[in-house]
Amino acid sequence: MNQLSNVEFMLLQVITECNQASGYDINKLIDQRGYREWANIGTTSIYAGLKKLNDKGLIESEDSGEKFGKGPMPIRFTMTEVGMTTLRNEIIAGLSSSRERDNRFDLGLAAIPLLEKGEAIGALRKRLDFLGDVLINIRQNYESQGGVRLPLYIRALFLHPMSLIESEQAFVANLINELLEEMKEDVNND
Template sequence: MTPLSNVELMLLQLIAECRQASGYDLLKLIDRRGYREWANIGTTSIYAGLKKLNDKGLIESEESGGKSGKGPMPTRFGITEVGREALRREIIASLSSTRERDNRFDLGVAALPFVEKGEAVEALRARLDFLAKALTNIRRSYESQGGSRLPLHVRALFLHPMNLIESEQAFVARFISELQEEMKRHADHH
């Protein structure tokens, strides 16, 4: 079976966790957990993902009895046995063999000779601000949901990106000071 997309993996995991969930339940949970933020997931991809999981037989839909208002019957999804096995496989693969960072940054580093060193330093300082804001937002979300009182697997969803950002901040700060050293040496030679 082809590997699941990030969206499919996330949805399968949430459906397994909730036992049964409607698209709306999933949207609310995705927002609360901040998946949109760090997994880059939009509403349309969520509904497309549910359809794909259903087509692959990994989840099954059933009309739920709790009809409210005049709208259509809300569909609820449950995970199938095949879905449970696929989820297990994907989790093992994800934990054992994934990269931790955005290669877009590396593309920028590779193209460094095409900007002035001073510009690069400015851009990297802006990135430090950007990372600090991201860290603050994740930390705020973590604390507002209970922080250290959250179950370990939920805590890890916050602590892992926080840890990666802190590591990235340290790297960028070192990179800036090395660029500044180069600039200083270059200036001294002229």
Template sequence: MNLSNVEFMLLQLIAELDQASGYDINKLIDQRGYRQWANIGTTSVYAGLKKLNEKELVESEPVGEKSGKGPMPTRFAITESGKAALRNEILTSLSTSREREQRFDLGLAALPFIEENEAVEALRKRLDVLDEAAQTITRTFESQGGARLPIHARSLFRHPLNLIESERAFVLELIHELSEERK
């Protein structure tokens, strides 16, 4: 069964919380900084919960009474088939997925169409963006408890920081190579 990234994340959070409302899930997403790197909006959460319910990977149960104009409050719990799908998705993602920014790769492929000094300037700006991203992730990590976080939560911060560090090393090396070619 194919799960979108949002559905995959939602199954994880529902499994972790045992039962959760859309509100509970959105709060946890904000606390962990998922929106910064996973491109998950509030409406994506609710659409994802609906899809998971339709796929029978979660079951929903209305709770309390309706208040205001919003929908009836609903809590979601993971089903046995949801647990199996989650387990399969975890194993597949850990063993086969690979992160890559395709737009950057397209820019690299097009380097011959710009001057070396333009490329170096653009890559220096990329270093600034990478530094800013690392600082934001580090601040969020520290505000959530830093090293005291459970390993699964710590790894959500350490992984992108390590990727940024590797990307910085690559960009610095490329800047050096481009600068050498100009000489």
């Protein structure tokens, strides 16, 4: 079986955790946990992912029998045995071998020599501001969800990106300092 997309991987996790879930339930949980901010998961991709998982036989769908307000009867999704096996394999692969990289940022790093050093420093300072804002948002979301009182696996979803961002902030600050040193050397050599 082909590797799952990030959306499909996340959907299997949520459905397993909830035993059964509707698209609405899944959207609500994604918002509460802040998945959208770091996993690039939109509402449309959730419903498309549910259809793909259903077509692959990894989940089953059924009418919930409960209707609130207008609109169609909510469909609830449950895991199949094949879905559970696939999820377990994906979790093991994800924990043991995946990497966190922003390829676009890496491409920008490779192209720094094409900018004036002052331009590069300005762009990197904007990145520090951006990272700081993202970190504040994640911390606020973490605290509003219960902070240290959250179960370990949910705390980890917040603590991991926060530590990655803090590490990147240190990296970018060091890079800025090195560029500033190079600028001083350039002035002294002229």
